[in-house]
Amino acid sequence: MIKQVLLASSLLALGVAVTGCASTAKGVKSSVVTQSVPQEALRADIPEGGVLAVIRYPAIVEESAKDIYHRAYAKRAIGGQTGKGVTNTIETVAVADSAVVKSNYFALSLYKELAAKLPEHAVLLSPHAIKLGPGGELTSEPLTAAEDLPSVVSIDFATYSFPDSKKMMGNVPLTFGDLVTPLVTVRTDHRASVPTQGLLMASRPLLSRAAAEGREAALQTIDALQRGDLDPVVPELDFISYITNDTPQDISVQSLATRSEKNATMVLPVEKVRIPASEMRLLDAASDGTVDPLDDIYTDALSRRVVALINGLDTDKAVMMGRAASISDFDPSLAALTFVGSDDADYAARVAYAERLLDAQRKYLSVQSLRIFDGVHNGELGAQVRDMISAEHDVLEKRRSLARQQNMATMMAIASVAGGIATGAGGGSSCRDARSQAEYNACVRRQRTRGAAASGMINAGIFAAQEAYSKAQLSQQVGNNFLNSIVPALEQQTTVTVDLLDSNETITAIRYEDLQTKLQDLYTAKQRSLETVATQCAYLEPGGQMRGTWLGVCEGGLANGSGAGVLEAGDEVMEYYGFAKNGLADGPGLMIRHTAIGSISYEGSFVQGRPDGTVRVSQSGRADKTRNFKAGVDSGASSQKAASPFEGLSGGAVN
């Protein structure tokens, strides 16, 4: 009896320790993204020569990068610790590959929603290939030319699953069946949101890495400007940056619900969002791509938030560098003049031609995005992903059912063992006190009956504990069976995605190159001559010791007119857009200082290289403030409106 109790208790303890109370991977019915969603229509126009949004997502993994990608995916798990040996098991590889397939599919839901809320040709898709960089490091690169055009915001979208398949029924992030865990970052050019390094919104795990990526991109563009190069930097996907564990960067943050004026990045929690059963039924029944299971529960709200973010930005600042870079491809003498513009009639005429030319490129590339959407979402590929989601859902439901059975068995085991111990303990009195033989016999019979009941209950407990353990094992087996079996289908989906995107890009690129040549010819034939052209010369710091680079109007080898200047002074890197005189910032301008602790912008009046007059100051974690400066020294608050080099021309124009 004692032996049985000990065995049952041990088994129960082991069972509870091993299986615990099984989770049914419920997910959340309502994402925080869908709560208090801003319902504002787009107020901004499509910026001249640019688009409003580019959606970047992992679409394929190059063969040579697969192993490193799988290992990095397993190593940098989000939402918990992986068990030992989770590196490149078949299950982990399937999870990592499935994350790419699902990202490739669900990013299109965001595209659809955003395209519906923005003007025609204002959103582009930028699928990325995960590949090895020149040093053998994992990175990602865009497969199309979508990111060659300037965009007001870029959105990184991926869906995520925890790499340890043993924990997939727990509370870890999962994108499987009716569960989707989106990872999102929304950024703009750092010049449009200096204090946040351009990072407007990010899922919590990606936050610090995305902030660092923003800073690195900013510094790289400044380096390029220093060399007289206007080429924009296209950062790798934030998700790839996260799994490769690059150096993070601190940044001021606020929650989605916060309505504050302070300059901070909005944080999205990692959420396992559950698609409603009704939507899953529709998806099961649908024969085409008309059912989007993600729009109502996530992407519609996210796209509305993106629209609100765009409304809050100065779109011209957001695209000015990208636009100048695009223009420099066919008209270098005009490019740097476009930062702040000019009131010369010849400039205005020429820039109208240039912008029309960029507009043609934008429309052309948007056709490619529409066809990528169509090919992936509405073709066989999309149908197969939807079939896979349905199959995953069946597996998940099976496992949920097993988890419920397991929990029932665990409860039974606890109850039975506890009952058995209590029953056994209740029969502990000795029959030696019986006063007659009959009394003694009755006592022995009672004790035997009680013992048999206790033994039966303990046996039931042992059985239930073993049953709970068995259900947990079976659930795991069902999950593993699926992940093991699905590998060929995942491989096929990957192959078709590669073929589809490669073919799309090849066809587009050949014709795009041809179109660009024709546009260039047309532009060259029709353009007016410019009286004032942009060149490269020296840009000075107020002390005059440090010399930087100025791209814009020059006179006597020094900045003299409109343009952009960059300068390194000690630990600080400084960039300036606006007007200059004798090599120094002078007139309305935007100056950005990048220091070790963050970036600060000053927009307003400058005299002899220093802020002088009313200046708007923006820095991280604080609301923007308007200050009065005298020779670079802050002399208190100002109630005046600060001048801007981007709002038409005023006092500081030299030419």
Next chain:
Amino acid sequence: MLRASLILTACLAWPVLSLAQEAATTDELYGLAEARPVAADNQTRCIAQMAEFPTDDPTARYQFFQLISDTAYGADDQTRALFDHYGQPAVEPGTPVLSVIEDIANPVLRQAAPQVVVSSMNYLVDFASVCDVYITGQTDSLLAFDGSLANPELNSMIAEDALFLRQILSESLSRLGADGDAVWANAARQYSRSLVAQRDAVEFAAFETDIAELESLYMDDLDGRLARSNDVINSEMDREILGDAIQVSDDMSKAAMKRAKQERLYRLVRIFGGGG
């Protein structure tokens, strides 16, 4: 029609027009809010002046009416006064418009008698103004008869011709010394500046037409090619692979379930049968 296209062009080329305030091609900037003559009162005169217009070819007829309309477009009181002053002697009333246009385009007259160019242009402007209802009626009817006349390329060409005539006028005014005349210099300069803006607008409209053609050609072509490519690649997709994978997974899970059931029975017997 062309007026509409010019206005549209002016909107597209807003930087040009907004920065050069004096230069304009719109009613607002020319101040054409004043009352216009009623055409019905001048019916006989208008019909007589249109007598020699082309009648057999709708395109030529449309071009002609549109050219007059574009040439005279935007002339305000100040401009008319300028033309009256330098365009002496005035063209004989009732002179057919066709011969007046021929006079303007005549290079010898342009060089030798710039005042004839000014008076001819003044006559044209007057005709366009007085007979506006007839001219508009003719162009509208012709457009309704043949929709292809709305072709931006044709209208850009007409606008360029009108601009050419206006430039001849501007040069003639300059030749007659309007630029240096304290009374008329401002009006002459304003007219000259408006031509620069108009030329920009017309050239941009032509560029816009060319680029729109390219755009349309390339976008349609790309769309078709990508659609075909997508179809071909999607047709390579083997639905059975996923079906097979799911079937294998189901079979394996069913087998595992069966095994678990058997083990359950065995455990049940073992535990309750005393084996445990």
